[in-house]
Amino acid sequence: VMLVLAVWQWKRPGWVIPLIFLVMTLAGIALVLSALMEPSYRSALMDTVNHLNWSLNLILALVMIAAYRGGRIYHKLRDVQP
Numbered sequence: 001v002m003l004v005l006a007v008w009q010w011k012r013p014g015w016v017i018p019l020i021f022l023v024m025t026l027a028g029i030a031l032v033l034s035a036l037m038e039p040s041y042r043s044a045l046m047d048t049v050n051h052l053n054w055s056l057n058l059i060l061a062l063v064m065i066a067a068y069r070g071g072r073i074y075h076k077l078r079d080v081q082p
Helices: 002-011 016-035 039-045 048-080
Strands: none
Touching (some): 016 039
């Protein structure tokens, strides 16, 4: 599925796929934050490997925001040109 979406994004650049991945990334971050409230999961989530995953998810969210903004600008510019 990821490969098909990547090919689709490559052939038809847009803002839909970055928005889908941004929502999925933010949902994952929200799920981890809600799991921190549970004491039994808290110690496992504070492991150093999970700190790396947290930072990568935050970077991915920033990249998806930039890709979404770029896709929106692309569509606006594409619609303006004759």
